[in-house]
Amino acid sequence: MAGSNQVNINESRSVVPLNTWVLISNFKLAYNLLRRADGTFNRDLAEFLDRKVPSNSIPVHGVWSFDHLHQTATGLFYRIYLHESHQWRSGTGGTNYVIPDIDKPLSTTEIVPVIIFFHGGSFSHSSANSAIYDTFCRRLVNVTNSVVVSVNYRRSPEHRFPCAYEDGWTALQWIRSRKWLRSGRPNQSESESRVHVYMAGDSSGGNIVHHVAVRAAEAGIEVLGNILLHPLFGGEKRTESELKLDGKYFVKLQDRDWYWRAFLPEGEDRDHPACNPFGPRGRSLKGLTLFPKSLVCVAGLDLLQDWQLAYAHALRRFGHHVNLLYLKDATIGFYFLPNNDHFSCLMHQINNFVNPS
Amino acid sequence: MKRDHSEAGSSYGQQGSSSSSVAKGECSSMSSGKAKMWEEDHDPSSGGGMDELLAALGYKVRSSDMADVAQKLEQLEMVMGTAQEDGISHLATDTVHYDPTDLYSWVQSMINELNPPPTTAGNGTSTPLLCSSQIEENPSRAFTDDSEYDLRAIPGVAVYPQNDEPSNKRLKTYPVAEIGSEGVEEPTRPVVLVDSQETGVRLVHSLLACAEAVQQENLKLADALVKHVGVLAASQAGAMGKVASYFAQALARRIYQIYPQEPMESSFSDVLHMHFYEACPYLKFAHFTANQAILEAFASATTVHVIDFGLKQGMQWPALLQALTLRPGGPPTFRLTGIGPPQPDNTDALQQVGWKLAQLAQTIGVQFEFRGFVCSSLSDLDPDMLQIRPGEAVAVNSVFELHRMLARPASIEKVLGTVNKIKPRIFTVVEQEANHNGPVFVDRFTEALHYYSSLFDSLEGSASTGIGAAPPSEDLLMSELYLGRQICNVVACEGTERVERHETLTQWRARMGSAGFEPVHLGSNAFKQASMLLALFAGGDGYRVEENNGCLMLGWHTRSLIATSAWKLPPLSSGGES
Numbered sequence: 001m002a003g004s005n006q007v008n009i010n011e012s013r014s015v016v017p018l019n020t021w022v023l024i025s026n027f028k029l030a031y032n033l034l035r036r037a038d039g040t041f042n043r044d045l046a047e048f049l050d051r052k053v054p055s056n057s058i059p060v061h062g063v064w065s066f067d068h069l070h071q072t073a074t075g076l077f078y079r080i081y082l083h084e085s086h087q088w089r090s091g092t093g094g095t096n097y098v099i100p101d102i103d104k105p106l107s108t109t110e111i112v113p114v115i116i117f118f119h120g121g122s123f124s125h126s127s128a129n130s131a132i133y134d135t136f137c138r139r140l141v142n143v144t145n146s147v148v149v150s151v152n153y154r155r156s157p158e159h160r161f162p163c164a165y166e167d168g169w170t171a172l173q174w175i176r177s178r179k180w181l182r183s184g185r186p187n188q189s190e191s192e193s194r195v196h197v198y199m200a201g202d203s204s205g206g207n208i209v210h211h212v213a214v215r216a217a218e219a220g221i222e223v224l225g226n227i228l229l230h231p232l233f234g235g236e237k238r239t240e241s242e243l244k245l246d247g248k249y250f251v252k253l254q255d256r257d258w259y260w261r262a263f264l265p266e267g268e269d270r271d272h273p274a275c276n277p278f279g280p281r282g283r284s285l286k287g288l289t290l291f292p293k294s295l296v297c298v299a300g301l302d303l304l305q306d307w308q309l310a311y312a313h314a315l316r317r318f319g320h321h322v323n324l325l326y327l328k329d330a331t332i333g334f335y336f337l338p339n340n341d342h343f344s345c346l347m348h349q350i351n352n353f354v355n356p357s
Numbered sequence: 358m359k360r361d362h363s364e365a366g367s368s369y370g371q372q373g374s375s376s377s378s379v380a381k382g383e384c385s386s387m388s389s390g391k392a393k394m395w396e397e398d399h400d401p402s403s404g405g406g407m408d409e410l411l412a413a414l415g416y417k418v419r420s421s422d423m424a425d426v427a428q429k430l431e432q433l434e435m436v437m438g439t440a441q442e443d444g445i446s447h448l449a450t451d452t453v454h455y456d457p458t459d460l461y462s463w464v465q466s467m468i469n470e471l472n473p474p475p476t477t478a479g480n481g482t483s484t485p486l487l488c489s490s491q492i493e494e495n496p497s498r499a500f501t502d503d504s505e506y507d508l509r510a511i512p513g514v515a516v517y518p519q520n521d522e523p524s525n526k527r528l529k530t531y532p533v534a535e536i537g538s539e540g541v542e543e544p545t546r547p548v549v550l551v552d553s554q555e556t557g558v559r560l561v562h563s564l565l566a567c568a569e570a571v572q573q574e575n576l577k578l579a580d581a582l583v584k585h586v587g588v589l590a591a592s593q594a595g596a597m598g599k600v601a602s603y604f605a606q607a608l609a610r611r612i613y614q615i616y617p618q619e620p621m622e623s624s625f626s627d628v629l630h631m632h633f634y635e636a637c638p639y640l641k642f643a644h645f646t647a648n649q650a651i652l653e654a655f656a657s658a659t660t661v662h663v664i665d666f667g668l669k670q671g672m673q674w675p676a677l678l679q680a681l682t683l684r685p686g687g688p689p690t691f692r693l694t695g696i697g698p699p700q701p702d703n704t705d706a707l708q709q710v711g712w713k714l715a716q717l718a719q720t721i722g723v724q725f726e727f728r729g730f731v732c733s734s735l736s737d738l739d740p741d742m743l744q745i746r747p748g749e750a751v752a753v754n755s756v757f758e759l760h761r762m763l764a765r766p767a768s769i770e771k772v773l774g775t776v777n778k779i780k781p782r783i784f785t786v787v788e789q790e791a792n793h794n795g796p797v798f799v800d801r802f803t804e805a806l807h808y809y810s811s812l813f814d815s816l817e818g819s820a821s822t823g824i825g826a827a828p829p830s831e832d833l834l835m836s837e838l839y840l841g842r843q844i845c846n847v848v849a850c851e852g853t854e855r856v857e858r859h860e861t862l863t864q865w866r867a868r869m870g871s872a873g874f875e876p877v878h879l880g881s882n883a884f885k886q887a888s889m890l891l892a893l894f895a896g897g898d899g900y901r902v903e904e905n906n907g908c909l910m911l912g913w914h915t916r917s918l919i920a921t922s923a924w925k926l927p928p929l930s931s932g933g934e935s
Contacts, residue, residue, distance in 0.1 A: 013427070013431075018423050018424065018427060019408050019410055019411050019418070019423055021427055022411070022418065022423060022426050022427050022430065022460070023411060023414065023416070025427070025430040025431075025434070026416070026430065026460060026464075028434075029430060029433060029434070029437075029464070029467075030457075032437065033448055033449040034449065036446070036449075037446075042449050042450075044881075044884065044885040044888050045449055045454070045881055045885070047884075047888075047901075047902070047903075047904075048454065048457070048881045048884045048885070048904050049454070049457045049881075049904075051414065051415025051416065051457065051458065052415075052903055053415065054915065054916075054917065055915065067914070067915045067916075069899075069914050069915075072814075072818055072898070072899050072914070073898060075898070075899065075914065077914060077915060079915075102558060129915050131413070131414045131415035132414045132415075135413050135414055336414065337410045337411075337414075338410070339410060
């Protein structure tokens, strides 16, 4: 066992750039300290270790941000990222203060996608103001010329299923109803002025995207597209990829199990539909016509890929459109640093997905 | 369990020199090809520079250290992989973590925890990776964080280790100035978003338009707008309305040039201060975190002297005194120098406070001495006035006092120079986390609007008890008045009258660095206990403690509002107190 540990470490070292390896290994180390065997989570240490950044209405590399606190009791806030070309100014004389003109749309001449982003962290880690996600969202704005709204959903084990989904739903409703997030040409029926909503998420965020999208479709609410970045799905069965890749590229199966136990209702197993939406307790999405098209990105060195591929195939069988982006040599977290081809490939795909021409 | 593990740890350590170098060699040869390729292509800052990509994610690692850090992470992984899970749990519960941004030191400190070097420095487990420059071969101390304490009685006290050496918990120190110049922290500016009611939007628009008119000296327009704002504010419920009213009043003063405002008797301002202490956790947090740092700095000292730059009612010191009585060797001899402004009626307010504290000290068995020192400005202080005695460990404490020095040229330099000459073990500084000292009025105004809106929101959050609002308490009303006076000063005053010149932690770090101070990091134990304190004393759920490069900040949701930092002088120039 010790011998194979040594081999494992060297394997992951050889497939990612050094600084990426350091970053993800650092998270792995920190996360190991935070999960307790009894299922509780060392939230104080987690918050201490998490690197957070404030919002900033001064554009940095062309992107500025601000926070909106929606529910003070739950801490549900949104961090909204905009390109500097969408900067509100009031008053005359070119003074620097910024206040949103909440009645004015983003654009009356073009469509500006609004991407609702759910950060990852296996439902337990990170926040919308975590540095890794703040940086990612900024890059996303630049690449796609969109507005990104990052949702600070409640985390487990303190807040189990369905809290994260509830917060996602709340966020969707709030975003859809903002006049200042609308875009399009108001007098043309095809692209009337409305909020052009996409949803995106990595890991647990991807899982949230799926469930909120189902709820939206059932409620007759239009979401233009789902972007799932190595989303968190699973089940009781052990898939080939889970067994083959267990512990090899930063992730151990037993850790995945811990997070599901922390998120799912107590006593539930991984075939709960939150975890396994198309499994033995799942449901068909056939005929749910309003369910959006999906871009599903799978990392070839992620032990969960069999679940993610099964998800994509199932959606297709139900008649929904899926762009499947399989990145053979990618590990989890490849998108945190723009120092590899997978990153640029992903960004290119996302841009085409939200800006179809 | 722990014992077992440390045995495993040390046996690893003895093999460590050979197996780790084998691993290192293996890693280098296996991965160096690809790793190097990536570094050459993608690493924009080679050599001594910080890795820019990691810096963007909140981690400061020199590119030249990257391989070392990777090595250490692997080392830790191996050790943790072979240990039972319980064996490493103390890393999470007992170990005090510092400054997670500095990955190199953080990882090294955990290696030391699992694999303590021998007590005599420089032998035994010396491997290339442990032999970095200027290391004190100190085992990183594991503070036993006794969280059973009833924090109501003695907020935030940890039991201290037997270990003597209090300073330099870090294995590698990056001088403050260097970090500042390399990873330049860009200024941030918050934005006011008013999203709900229409009147709220119009209110903020009008306030900002008025501020702009004032800046452009269009006083006729400003006058019309400020009256309009007054009307709107009066009909706006909640924190928004209150904040707007204070800002409108302040604007009116500026327009009609009714400044300086009537000086407030310091006794009344102390009363407001006390109500603010009761109504919300900001002052409690400030005192608590500063005391933590002072306690750690005083760990082994037998004679201590605290100099409080703003004694007021001395609310910070009972908790420190009580914490000192819990030291394993008993409390030190304690001397307090309390500084305060001159009293108009010549009553000796400082002595009264000193007397009360002396009585408390007597009750709990601490040998206590007090001296009150009256001065109009801290820049009037000279080191000899403070009569530092040889052999005493000195702490200088400043809670919301330093920013006032920015109102007169050269004052802050004088004060910091004086502190430098005093050669304290530790200098604790708490300041508002905001830039209310910028040169452009409208920018200052907007910053302040956002800052005080968050503050008032948090007060409202603390006060509300659910459905059916209770009438606001006296504490709350007085706190609003307390903050209102600050607002007035920021907005209506100028020159030497404008004393509420708050600056951000980033700005203070630069000043402290220039004045020759080095940071002392507050760690995860202080963080955790501060969080527990909040849970006990804070009414609202929205308060957040945040760690920032060794400093602790308290905020309301995502907005940091106050910051506690601790400083010392570099070893060579500090005097030999002990």
